[in-house]
Amino acid sequence: MTRISGRIVTPGGVVQGQLRLSGTTIEAVVPDDSAGDDVIVPGFIDLHCHGGGGHTFTTGDPSSARGAAEFHLSHGTTTMLASLVSSPFELMRSATLAYKPLVDSGVIAGIHFEGPYLSAVRCGAQNPAFLRDPVLPEITEIIKIGEGAVRMMTVAPELDGALEAIACLRDAGVLAAVGHTDASYEQTHAGVDAGASVATHLFNGMRPVHHREPGPVVGLLSSTATVELIADNIHLHPGMLAFAARSAGPDRSILVTDAMDATGMPDGSYELGGQAVVVADRVARLAEGGSIAGSTLTMDVAFRNAVTAGLSLADAAAMSSTTPARLLGLSDRGALSPGLRADVVVLNPDLTLKQVLRAGA
Structure with a gap:
């Protein structure tokens, strides 16, 4: 014992x-x-991570995916989803087949597709060349061939066909997330009503709050959706992190890293979804345009930052473990x-x- x-x-x-x-x-x-x-x-549970330790989930390479999972395990993440970025359907399909054995063996808990069904207006560091309206045959095919490996997909609810796609995901037992969206308050609630249950990195990649048009941020906080919060003190000011977490409560808030392969690596030049990224002083930005491109965060640091921002140990533990476990249906x-x-x-x-x-x- x-x-x-x-x-x-x-x-x-x-x-x-x-x-x-x-x-x-x-x-x-x-x-x-x-x-x-x-x-x-x-143990921490990270539902949104693109890589770490020089390894990436975004290319569909199982060896690289295994390396990224091992890196984050060394920082306390005992369960995680492998997040891809917007890409051609061929890559989505091949990555699903390549990662299914990793899911079956418990290296990762599933796959998260952050895109490509996202808003071009709020694409952030997503490659605009790959963005498109939801295509139901694509979605149904990767769910089918994944045989349970596909666990979450981010969709902008204002796109043509988005509500049907969200309902399809919900009915298949896949978490539908709202993110990279220019949706109105009403369109956001329509997405939640259709079956969306997660907000992909709340505030980031979303229309800002306005008192005459609350937009997706207030729409999601006022809904039943669980909100992701990137606790790196870069994507969100600590005060905003605490405000959002207290607004939604620990049962509807989760800490995520949104980490990329540069996490744990030296500053320098990297790549994300076919776009050049420069990391300086731990901040990752697109070389062209300067948009924040993921993070260099690990879950142990996210937990510490949340407590430093004023959240209790119990609430931070719920947000980094208990609530994401419940979302994934992992009762063990x-x-x-x-x-x-x-x-x-x-x-x-x-x-x-x-x-x-x-x-x-």
Whole structure:
């Protein structure tokens, strides 16, 4: 039996004590006032990540995808989706087939297609050459050949055919996300009514808030959708991160990295979806136009930034583990509770990373 002592962040609150693991499973949380000051949280679950450690998910290369997953595991991400960017259908199809074995073996929990059915007006770092209105035969084919591997797709709800596409995704058990959108408040709610349940990196790649046209940001916050928040202090000011998280609540907010292959690597020149990216002082931007192009964030840093922004340990743990696990339907993980899989991250008192366990190992 493995015992880990410290401040254990459970669904019911923080318990000073011992987390006891038996093999791959959490056996018990035992109070102990003499336990240390390490902070023990559930393994992080990242639903939006394009790569890391010099490896990318965006090309459909399974070897690179495995490297990216291993890099983020070393930073506490025990479950993740592999996010692609807008691309030709041929790449979407080949990536689905290539990544299905990684899903089956548990290296990744599924595939997230961020595009190509996105707004050209709000494309951000998405390659405009690949953007198009939703094509139902494409969507149904990759869902079919993925056999459960496709778990999420981002769609701009104002596009022609978008509501039908969202309903198709919902009916197939795939998370439909609203993002890279110029939708009005009403169009955003129509997307949620059609079945969208996630907001792709809220605020970023969206029409800004205006008091006479609230747009997608207020539309999503006022809906039932769960909102992604990139907690790198670059995409969102810490005050805006805290505001959005408190507005939606920890049961409807999730921390994501939106990381690219440059994460954990030196500053320099990189590539994303066929476009040149320059990373300087940890900030990734398109070489042409200067749009923010993903991040160099890891989930351990995202968790620390959220707490520094004023969120409680319990809320940050819910946003980085419990809520995304529920979205994915993974009832065997996402919290430090007896009977669940022993996915555990141990942080030093200053919330820097100390140890990672995945299924007890």
